[in-house]
Amino acid sequence: MDVLTAIIYIILFIILMVFVFSMGLLTPIVGKKDIISVLAIGCIVGLVGGLFFITPIYQEIPYVVGSVHEAFNGEDETINIEVSPIVDLNKLLTQLNDTEEVLSVTNKGIVIKTDPFPLYRKKIIEDKIPIVDKDFKNFSINESGEIYIYFTENRDSKAAIKILADWLMYTGEINTRYSLIYIEITTKPSDVDEIVKFLNSENIAVTSVEGPVETAIDNAKNLMPDNNFAIFLCGVIGVIIALISIYIDEIVPTFKKLISKINEFISRIFKK
DSSP: OOHHHHHHHHHHHHHHHHHHHHHHHTHHHHOGGGHHHHHHHHHHHHHHHIIIIIHHHHHHHHHHHHHHHHHHOOOOEEEEEEEOTTSOHHHHHHHHHHSTTEEEEEEEEEEEEEOOOOHHHHHHHHHHHHHHOTTTTEEEEETTTEEEEEOSSOOOHHHHHHHHHHHHHHHHOOOEEEEEEEEEEEEOGGGHHHHHHHHHHTTOEEEEEESHHHHHHHHHHHHSOOHHHHHHHHHHHHHHHHHHHHTHHHHHHHHHHHHHHHHHHHHHHHHO
């Protein structure tokens, strides 16, 4: 949501509250017996305003927090993607490296999904897999059929998948169902949306976005109550505005007396 839209929504909500205030001012004319009706109208109008005008702004607060964090933090963000081996990986990497917003592209590893295998076979794979390829040192294996290989440096992922798949078939007749390549893209926080948009246009799955700005956004989301709280609060504001307008004749003199006493107190302090 842009700033102009947010301002318009706030103005519309204020207009609704002015309407509630006007309704309350009519109670001396229609009679005190309709106070409950005015309060009910104030609550309903507040709830409606909260639902349509305040909630969209409320939902943007985490991203405002992220923008503020971005303004004071120069750290980079990381975009993690999953790529199928059937994708022209060289073309994709070239496109990403040629993109001005991309700072670096790193091939982080592969995952192979196979048929399930027993626990004893898992232990054999764990013992032998470092021998299969010198880059297969950091890995994770699950007997459900998921094998993760993490690379410390860029490596030919398609070749790694073929080596691992062939070895699993030849040594244990374990069939490979599918495989994926993990790629890490480093960029500035302000360029994340642009790169994600490009990846989506290429039908590339974005698994996660990590970094200080994303962490700030997630923390803000976790700390904030859900949208129902914002709507309920707006309903309460509507009731409060209605009460103020109903009892405005009593509130104003009391408020003036309070201000007068505060001024007198301040004057006495300065005289001393």
